Amino acid sequence: MVQAGDVRKLFLQAVFSRGVLSENLAKVLWKKCIEAVKAADEDVEVSYSNDPEIWDEFIESINISLNDLDFEFKSIQDELDGKKLFAMVNRKDDELAQLATDYNGVEITYFKAVVEQIILARNESFSVSSLAALREVSAGKEKINLTKSQAEILLGSFVANSWLLRSKRGRYSLSPRSLLELLPYIKSTYTDDIIECTICHEIVTKGIACKRDNCKARMHYHCFETYRRRHPTCPACSLNWPQNVTDNGLLPVGELAIRDGDDGSRQTRGSPDSDSDEEMEDEPSHTQTKSRQTQRSQAAKKTGKSRTVDSEEESEDKDGTDEKAEDLPPPKQRNTRR
Numbered sequence: 343m344v345q346a347g348d349v350r351k352l353f354l355q356a357v358f359s360r361g362v363l364s365e366n367l368a369k370v371l372w373k374k375c376i377e378a379v380k381a382a383d384e385d386v387e388v389s390y391s392n393d394p395e396i397w398d399e400f401i402e403s404i405n406i407s408l409n410d411l412d413f414e415f416k417s418i419q420d421e422l423d424g425k426k427l428f429a430m431v432n433r434k435d436d437e438l439a440q441l442a443t444d445y446n447g448v449e450i451t452y453f454k455a456v457v458e459q460i461i462l463a464r465n466e467s468f469s470v471s472s473l474a475a476l477r478e479v480s481a482g483k484e485k486i487n488l489t490k491s492q493a494e495i496l497l498g499s500f501v502a503n504s505w506l507l508r509s510k511r512g513r514y515s516l517s518p519r520s521l522l523e524l525l526p527y528i529k530s531t532y533t534d535d536i537i538e539c540t541i542c543h544e545i546v547t548k549g550i551a552c553k554r555d556n557c558k559a560r561m562h563y564h565c566f567e568t569y570r571r572r573h574p575t576c577p578a579c580s581l582n583w584p585q586n587v588t589d590n591g592l593l594p595v596g597e598l599a600i601r602d603g604d605d606g607s608r609q610t611r612g613s614p615d616s617d618s619d620e621e622m623e624d625e626p627s628h629t630q631t632k633s634r635q636t637q638r639s640q641a642a643k644k645t646g647k648s649r650t651v652d653s654e655e656e657s658e659d660k661d662g663t664d665e666k667a668e669d670l671p672p673p674k675q676r677n678t679r680r
């Protein structure tokens with residue numbers, strides 16, 4: 343005998359193998375599952391509705407039945423267009439088992455290395471160039487047993503399977519699929535290196551940052567749009583904010599934050615900040631491009647300690663005051679940053 347609960351069962355079967363799906367597709371599947379149950383027994387008390395509340399209730403019921411399995415049918419908003427996406431997420435999985443069906447151990451090791459370079463990228467750019475991504479084959483402590491051309495094909499495959507995004511400029515960044523399905527791994531591995539949206543508290547890899555020194559406000563584009571409609575100032579420091587993300591006056595998070603030379607050397611985790619600062623100061627190309635990433639982990643580790651403690655006099659002179667910061671050129675052309 344068919345029951346209303348069979349809609350859930352059918353729906354779970356439909357979404358489990360699908361990876362990331364749009365909210366529209368998820369709703370279509372839901373509707374089809376209801377129709378299938380109704381076709382078997384039209385007296386079953388279940389009906390499709392366009393009411394968002396009924397949809398939310400259905401998702402909630404799905405998640406209650408998944409709870410014991412440590413799975414969640416989780417949604418995020420696409421960082422680029424704000425559209426809602428869903429995926430089945432294993433909440434406990436802090437390894438990359440999701441990739442194991444498509445990739446072997448060496449390939450997963452390479453994927454991890456590229457993800458690390460994306461997350462540790464200087465200046466909150468959360469992206470790597472193709473060159474920097476290919477460098478990972480031989481750059482790490484353990485050599486990855488892949489040729490550069492194999493790695494190139496593999497990168498294409500990560501993009502084709504929606505694990506990475508490749509921009510028009512050829513830079514790789516984290517995809518919505520990775521941000522959904524690999525979030526437990528990313529959060530547990532890079533706790534101090536990822537940043538959170540001030541509004542929705544989800545991870546941000548593309549969006550905006552307040553330009554005031556030491557201000558921690560970061561937002562997705564869609565969160566900024568919603569927030570800015572009601573509030574003229576930064577939620578953290580009350581600095582006046584522009585109306586649009588395209589106006590001058592905010593710093594980018596993501597690819598737009600990249601500056602010349604940021605891919606010049608690879609980032610590693612775990613090296614003491616003071617040491618890496620000294621290294622950077624020894625290299626002339628880096629003295630003017632102090633990374634926000636370094637500041638980010640410093641901020642995480644030395645909470646309350648002022649940026650000026652770690653800053654060179656030079657950068658202090660350049661952007662040390664808010665008045666001067668107001669006059670800075672648009673983010674893309676700037677060569678100094680908070």
Ligand SMILES: [Zn+2]
Pocket residue numbers: 539540541542543544561562565
């Ligand atoms: Zn957000």
Ligand SMILES: [Zn+2]
Pocket residue numbers: 552553554557558559576577578579580581
């Ligand atoms: Zn602020």
